[in-house]
Amino acid sequence: MVNYFGLYVGNSTASIALFKEDGKVEILANEAGERVTAAVVTVNSDEKVVGSTAGATSYSLASCAVKYNKRLLDVTISDESMKTWISESLVKIDGETLNSLTYSVSVEDSKKPLSCSTTQIASLIFKKLYGIGVGGAPGQDSFSCVIAVPTHWDDKSRQIVADAATQAGWEVMQVINEPAAALLAYQIGFEKPPVDQIALVYRLGGVSCDATVVSIENGFQTIVSHVRDDSLGGKDIISVVTEHLCDEFKRKYYLDPRESRKAMWKLKIAAMGIIHTLSTISTSSRFIESVCDGVDFNPTISQARFEALLSPLIPKFTAPIHQALIEAGVEKNQISKVVLCGGVLKVPKMRSVVSSMFDCEICSGLNPDEVLACGAAQQAGLLAGHSDGLGITEASRELPLLETPVHVQVNDQEVVMGPGVMPISHFMNLSVEEPKVEISAKQEQPSDSFIGQGVIECSEAGDLEIHIRLTVDNELVAEAVNTETKELQKVTFALQPVC
Template sequence: MNPANTVFDVKRLIGRRYDDPTVKKDIESWPFKVVDEGSNPKVQVEYLGETKTFSPQEISAMVLGKMKEVAEVKLGKKVEKAVITVPAYFNDNQRQATKDAGAISGLNVLRIINEPTAAAIAYGLGAGKSDKERNVLIYDLGGGTFDVSLLHIQGGVFTVKATAGDTHLGGQDFDTNLLEHFKKEFQKKTKKDITGDARALRRLRTACERAKRTLSNGTQTTIEIDSLFDGEDFNANITRARFEEINSKAFQGTIQPVEQVLKDSQIEKTKVDDIVLVGGSTRIPRIQKLLSDFFNGKKLEKSINPDEAVAYGAAVQAGILSGKATSAETADMLLLDVVPLSLGVAMEGNIFAPVVPRGNTVPCLKKRTFTTVADNQQTVQFPVFQGERVNCEDNTSLGEFTLAPIPPMKAGDAVLEVVFEVDVNGILKVTATEKTSGRSANITISNSVGKLSSGEIEKMVEDAAKFKSSDEAFSKKFESRQQLESYISRVEEI
């Protein structure tokens, strides 16, 4: 495997700026190269003898394109539409970028839905559970992101009461913590530092991930890697208790969003009927114990497959949206999701003025009136942000738009009505109107980081088609080499 050409974790890049602190931190641990192109992070690889850069949307489109192929083979027909899930805590930029990835892969994206909401559909439709009134907490801890949602389910109506999470917490972080531990162990044993060797780091990370999985079932395991670095072999033992100690801060960090959704939904923890585990990382025993203890020893619900629940829920939603619901239960289903983070604009002094508070059911339309701050002001700028902090610098910038010209008048006389419209995908459109003169202008956010123009999307669609044939040839060559290596290995064993 070529570590510099093996791209993963792209979900942590999509819709983010290059200078985002979390992007900077991830770049330090990734073996592949991420470069800055106009404040957007791009992945740089060597492809067919050339240096090429790909946006996170293009790489996500490759994954979606592969899934499209898998579905077409399974169903025996063309797949042109899809419902795509995203972490509940994805902001507007990340949602729009994900939708763009779907378009690049040749899919008509019917809906973007939140992952824990999709999991709730999978859980709520099982065994006639949707008939009973119940409060269901979805705890979704995957490879790279973490979401908690609290839903009220009754009679096929799924109402999201609150959502919280961390778009930068998951199994990969537990692997990284283990990797750092073993890097120090190796250095202590050999006096050699593997930090700069991408291949050694990739091999060690793979071994760490395997150890993590083993420790979900057993209480100890051994890592063995021949010639890890500079001809030095590496062997080390790790117990489940030590693994839990190394990751104790990260594990404990998953409880705060649980507390947040209970607070936001104004539901006491004793009133939560079911706690549903979703995502591969929920198999870790310590995480299960922390969650159960928080709910006073309550039994956790493990009746749905944590790896498949989100895809199952998305498939049900796709069936409903395409008019192909397979049962009366799904045909009558109604999904009411929420805005995960407040949306608003920056006022004088960079103070955040929320227009759509977090927890608002989508789709929604909210208005707020603003005015001018200077006499004869004819241009008004509206920087749009998403977040919960008073200082806009601490929130996520979604872009900026300008309303001009407006009639000159005294400061404070102009009436500027700003309308925020959030669609069913959780994606935002903003309109501003100057009311005093009756002059109005419809403005939608532009220059949003991660948002692609229709021309850029079309070019990426063409590139994807162009690369497809060379990709297939490369894939066949790689498979042949793997088969040959496997054959040689079997012969050597004989």
């Protein structure tokens, strides 16, 4: 049995999904039983540990725990953004350009600091996911995957990620856009018969937020607008809750934790735990040992209080949605499905706010921080069964367009196919009194005319489901399924030019 994988490595977390031969997708847990692994690499003289909870939460390890590495893999970022992100890193970063950036970690046992490039850190995270994949598919020789990355990344950035995964042992089948992965996770665009629709993908992650309007016609996705804000994310919620804990501690004990970096670190870690807990229950308490001058703190925050703290941020978080709709020229009532992804959308208030903006289906059945890995795994399964030669990092390609409609006559009914991207499909129901379906097609163009015809021979009369498909090879394929016997018959003929 051969399994295929979908990978998502974000700034805060990483996840891996397995596509099985039966078509089902399963999220794989790490050795600690966690379905989502922290995208943190703790570097010391002995080893480099990926996903360590200690590395993510320990104050003493903060200077050697690399976080938010993904944003430095994007070669399209501005110098200003790069300098801002470097200044925010608790691990020293050397280098003047993106290509030369290296993390410099001082270790006690060595006079010379340890150095790791951004690509090496990414490869270590992919290696961690590779180990999880090996555990989830024992006995498999090769491990093929699809990786989901931000929409705005260019081919060079995508190649960097693909190379990092390859160094970790993965065979990269394709690198796809995150919005495409989100839609694939919920099988949007795979409806039968095909449904033309407009979907919105909203992602709210740890350090960034984006909204994408996608048009789906005949199963093909077209990004109509994409709005991204790299200054918004879950970090803002953590900051608000941390400030609230500071104020509460100062009010109760007349000590200001803002005067101590270590105290602020402890309160920040407590804030993260409180937010996580409030995603599932209505009240959260945290015991924080020795915040200031040996004073312990045991704060409790209710869901109502948390939502009050969150309220000032909501207009900022929803701004990309409004802007994406404006740029797409789309009204809210034209959106047929909204897909939510990103760990912050586990917060009930955020899901509620986004849901209240639209009168349509809100796709939130999957864990928000597992959606992109699931979608990437779905794409891996599709590529395994239908390889179309699309390059690994190729984000888009020119597709054949049918500009002049084709008129198809099915017995006494007429169907107009196109204009649109080929192949084009059409479904219809038909009752026949004779066991056959006569089909003819005609296309009038300014310089030429094309015609074709064929007959589907059925074993008996009755109710039929007709599926007509116009291929890129200028062929018309028609299938008829008897609704009672489920018998399938089909005919294929070419549209020939009229001499």
